Amino acid sequence: MPAQLLAQQDAAAQTQSPPAAPQAPPAQTPPSQAPAPAPPEAAGSSAEKAPKPAEAPKPPVHRFWDQTNSYLFAGVLGARYLDFASTLNARRRGLDEALLNNETVDNHAAFAVIEFAGAATSVGVSYLFHRYGHHSLERWTSIIHISVATFGAGRNFLLKTPHPAPPPGG
Numbered sequence: 001m002p003a004q005l006l007a008q009q010d011a012a013a014q015t016q017s018p019p020a021a022p023q024a025p026p027a028q029t030p031p032s033q034a035p036a037p038a039p040p041e042a043a044g045s046s047a048e049k050a051p052k053p054a055e056a057p058k059p060p061v062h063r064f065w066d067q068t069n070s071y072l073f074a075g076v077l078g079a080r081y082l083d084f085a086s087t088l089n090a091r092r093r094g095l096d097e098a099l100l101n102n103e104t105v106d107n108h109a110a111f112a113v114i115e116f117a118g119a120a121t122s123v124g125v126s127y128l129f130h131r132y133g134h135h136s137l138e139r140w141t142s143i144i145h146i147s148v149a150t151f152g153a154g155r156n157f158l159l160k161t162p163h164p165a166p167p168p169g170g
């Protein structure tokens with residue numbers, strides 16, 4: 001390579017690298033200005049028609065233990081108690097327990113714990129729905145639970161006793 005060409009390249013390289021521009025200081029935002037003085041409050045009813053912020057406010061999330069849930073959970077407990085009582089009623093009449101077994105339901109304390117655990121599980125499922133924002137499903141968990149348990153209890157009470165009563169005076 002001719003020396004002249006090398007020199008030209010050298011010069012070109014020098015001219016092509018401009019000096020680094022000094023870094024501009026970050027634009028500093030001035031301290032927030034003093035808020036504008038609030039407009040004088042309009043007198044009378046026109047104050048209620050103040051313009052609302054453009055963003056629609058979120059619907060308020062209810063507390064988990066609000067009145068509705070309190071009633072629903074009481075209903076679940078009541079329905080569970082109905083199931084408990086109706087099952088024992090059926091057992092006294094010599095009917096067999098369909099879902100659990102006779103030994104379990106004949107141990108009344110254990111059976112009561114199972115019924116209570118069922119109600120507590122239902123409340124827990126409701127809480128999960130509430131936690132993740134499914135407030136309608138949250139309610140329906142209790143409503144369906146009450147319906148199913150009450151229906152089952154009614155069915156227990158309506159089950160026919162297998163042994164016919166002895167004829168009167170017989």
Ligand SMILES: [Zn+2]
Pocket residue numbers: 062063064129130131134135138
């Ligand atoms: Zn909820």
